[in-house]
Amino acid sequence: MTVNEKLFDYIKNSPTPYHAVSHTAEILKNAGYTEISESDRWSLREGGKYFVIRGGSSLISFRIPSANFKGFMLTAAHSDSPTFRIKENAELKGTYIRLSTERYGGMLCSTWMDRPLSVAGRLVCRDGDSVNVKLVDMKKPCAVIPNVAIHMNRSANDGMKYNPAVDMIPLYAAGINEVSFSDDVARVAEIEKDSILSSDLMLYCPEDGIEFNGLISAPRLDDLQCAFASLEAFVSADCSTESVPVYCLFDNEEVGSLTRQGADSTFLKDVLSRISNAYGESEDYSRRVANSFLVSCDNAHAVHPNHPEYSDQNHTVKLGGGIVIKYNANQKYTSDAVSTGIFKMICDRAGAKYQTYANRADMPGGSTLGNISNAHVSLISIDIGLPQLAMHSAYETAGADDTENMIRALKTFFATSLTQNSSAKFEINT
Numbered sequence: 019m020t021v022n023e024k025l026f027d028y029i030k031n032s033p034t035p036y037h038a039v040s041h042t043a044e045i046l047k048n049a050g051y052t053e054i055s056e057s058d059r060w061s062l063r064e065g066g067k068y069f070v071i072r073g074g075s076s077l078i079s080f081r082i083p084s085a086n087f088k089g090f091m092l093t094a095a096h097s098d099s100p101t102f103r104i105k106e107n108a109e110l111k112g113t114y115i116r117l118s119t120e121r122y123g124g125m126l127c128s129t130w131m132d133r134p135l136s137v138a139g140r141l142v143c144r145d146g147d148s149v150n151v152k153l154v155d156m157k158k159p160c161a162v163i164p165n166v167a168i169h170m171n172r173s174a175n176d177g178m179k180y181n182p183a184v185d186m187i188p189l190y191a192a193g194i195n196e197v198s199f200s201d202d203v204a205r206v207a208e209i210e211k212d213s214i215l216s217s218d219l220m221l222y223c224p225e226d227g228i229e230f231n232g233l234i235s236a237p238r239l240d241d242l243q244c245a246f247a248s249l250e251a252f253v254s255a256d257c258s259t260e261s262v263p264v265y266c267l268f269d270n271e272e273v274g275s276l277t278r279q280g281a282d283s284t285f286l287k288d289v290l291s292r293i294s295n296a297y298g299e300s301e302d303y304s305r306r307v308a309n310s311f312l313v314s315c316d317n318a319h320a321v322h323p324n325h326p327e328y329s330d331q332n333h334t335v336k337l338g339g340g341i342v343i344k345y346n347a348n349q350k351y352t353s354d355a356v357s358t359g360i361f362k363m364i365c366d367r368a369g370a371k372y373q374t375y376a377n378r379a380d381m382p383g384g385s386t387l388g389n390i391s392n393a394h395v396s397l398i399s400i401d402i403g404l405p406q407l408a409m410h411s412a413y414e415t416a417g418a419d420d421t422e423n424m425i426r427a428l429k430t431f432f433a434t435s436l437t438q439n440s441s442a443k444f445e446i447n448t
Contacts, residue, residue, distance in 0.1 A: 021250075021422045022234055026227030028246040029236050033138040033222040035075035035097035035269040036153055038242065042249060042267060043069060046079055049253045056288070062296045070289060073279030074140060074151060075269035078289045079252065080262050085297045089309030090290060091432055092264040092397070093252065094281065094387045095245040096271035096316065099238040100125035100410045102186065104137065104219040109199050115191040117161060117199065120182070122220065123272030127180040129411040130221075134159030135188060139219035141207055149215065154207040159224060161188040188221060223412045232338055232418050239414040241271070243404055244315035247421050251428035259447065261309070261435035262293060271316070271387055281390040290395060311360065311436050312399040313428065314352065314388030317416070318342035318375050320405035333376040335405045337417035340371025341424055344386075344401040351401035352388035356444070361400045363446055364434055370427035373405075398436070 019027070032038035043053065051067040054060055062068065062082055069079035075097055080090075100123030110116040138155040163186055168174055180186055191197035203219070204211035227236030245267055252265040270280035279285060294303040321334040329335075335342045343358055344351040365372050377383040388401045404424055406416040430448065437445040 021425065022227070022229050022418060024250070025234070025243060025246050025421055026236055029227055029238055029242050032097070032238070032242055032245075033136070033155055033224070034140075034220055036140045036218070037138060037155065038097040038245065039071055039075050039077045039267060039269075040153060042077055042245070043071065045249065045253065051079060051081075060292055060296060062293065072283075072285050073269065073277070076279035076285060077265075077267045078285065079265040080289070080293060081257060082262060082293070082297075083257055083259055086260070087262050087297070087306070088260045089262070089306045089311075089436060090264050090293075090397075091259075091261045091434060091436070092266060092310065092312045093248040093428060093431070094266040094268060094312060094314050094391060095248055096241045096281075096387060097245060097267050097269050098272050099123070099240060099242070100272055102130070102188065102221040104139075104217075104221070106216065108219070109190075110187065111194045114189055115194050115197060115199065117188045117190050119186070119188060119221065121186070124410055126408065126411045127182075127186060128178065129408070129413060130186070130223075131163045131165045133162065133223060133412055134225075135161045135163070135221045136224040137161065137203070137219055138222055139217060141203070141209070141214050142216045143209055143213045144215055145213070152207055152209065154203060154219075156202070156206055157224065160202070161190050161221060163188045225413060229418050233415055234418050234421075235413060235415045237413055239406055239416050240317040240409050241315070243406070243416060243421060244317060244424070247404070247424040248313075248315050248428050250425045252432055255429045255432035257432055259433060259435040260437075263432040264290070268387060275387070275390045281387045282393065284394065286391055287394045307395060307397060308438050309436055310397045311357070312352075312388065312391060312395075312397040313361070313431060314386055314391065314399060314401045315424075316386040316401065316403050317406045317409060318344055318403035319409060320407055320417075322407060328378065328381065330376050330378045333374055335373045335375045337405050337407070337415070338419050339373045339405060339417070340420060341365065341427055342373055342375045342403045342405050344403060345374065345376045346383060348382075349389055350383055350385045352392060352399035353401050357398050357400035360398070360436065360444060360446060361402070361431075364431050365427045367448060368427045368430035370423050370430075372427075398438075
């Protein structure tokens with residue numbers, strides 16, 4: 019398989035954050051990694067490969083090259099994308115069966131309309147005295163959010179304001195007596211409906227990714243493209259260095275990360291401190307954090323072919339132009355001169371292309387994982403991404419060569435260790 023074919027397969031197997039983490043865990047297991055639980059005592063060994071999951075939708079993986087490691091080399095991407103979450107009492111019955119939903123994150127609403135959609139997520143089920151979590155995926159199209167015909171809304175092409183409680187309600191079935199959403203979910207999950215206690219279900223676009231003319235298009239490129247690229251680099255990198263390579267995949271970035279499993283939780287600090295405490299005194303944790311580097315990976319806005327005016331004049335990034343280093347004066351991104359200089363050296367060693375991005379001064383951008391994670395674990399950090407168009411659309415577009423370019427750079431990154439000799443001098447060893 020080509021890199022992009024592998025990317026499309028990863029996206030297809032990751033319709034929700036729960037599936038993304040489950041699929042990532044399978045890839046890690048096949049690469050020799052062992053799952054450990056936060057509730058267990060950790061017995062880590064030199065040369066060991068591990069991963070831990072929190073909340074079913076966030077994952078941190080690491081390996082121990084040496085008991086005398088000096089720091090951590092981390093990447094972080096996110097598993098979630100804007101979508102419509104299906105409410106607990108889902109069925110709205112009237113002329114048809116519709117699904118009661120709520121917007122999750124900030125999406126381009128129009129791109130979700132008149133498009134075949136499917137449903138996936140997790141079910142919490144009763145099993146005797148236990149409660150089990152089961153993933154479910156309808157896979158095939160089973161819902162649609164229909165537009166109002168132009169004949170009934172003559173101003174539809176003059177700009178629309180969508181009411182999520184009215185305009186964005188998905189149609190599930192034509193006949194209210196022949197179909198039951200809850201019955202269908204139970205049947206696909208192969209469980210008894212009465213055993214379902216609760217659920218986290220959502221809509222998703224089930225269309226396959228495609229490659230054409232130096233471009234790729236697929237659902238959920240933000241941020242599964244970075245999640246995949248950093249995972250590929252992590253699994254394949256030669257990490258016989260003085261640093262512990264760490265792969266992070268966080269949920270809930272699209273809604274601020276302030277959850278038990280988000281980047282604005284204790285998850286990262288808990289894992290890093292437990293690794294460090296297994297090989298030293300408590301002070302060693304702070305020393306190792308000082309010799310660490312975080313690459314926050316979240317896609318970036320490419321210059322739009324029809325609206326170049328939305329891009330800053332000297333910071334237009336293009337599809338196929340390589341990794342995007344993101345800057346923001348108000349620290350929405352963590353990139354600074356030190357972290358950028360170090361990362362550029364790593365890219366040069368890898369033969370990876372890079373370009374720089376900043377918002378227009380009158381167009382504030384969003385935040386991402388880097389500064390949120392840094393509030394809990396203060397690391398030298400940089401925010402990067404891959405250039406794309408139509409971010410937060412149901413179907414997005416990026417450059418065909420950029421995924422492989424990020425893999426190349428991050429593979430070298432994971433094979434690198436950093437030593438901070440002073441506030442003004444850093445050693446970068448590969």
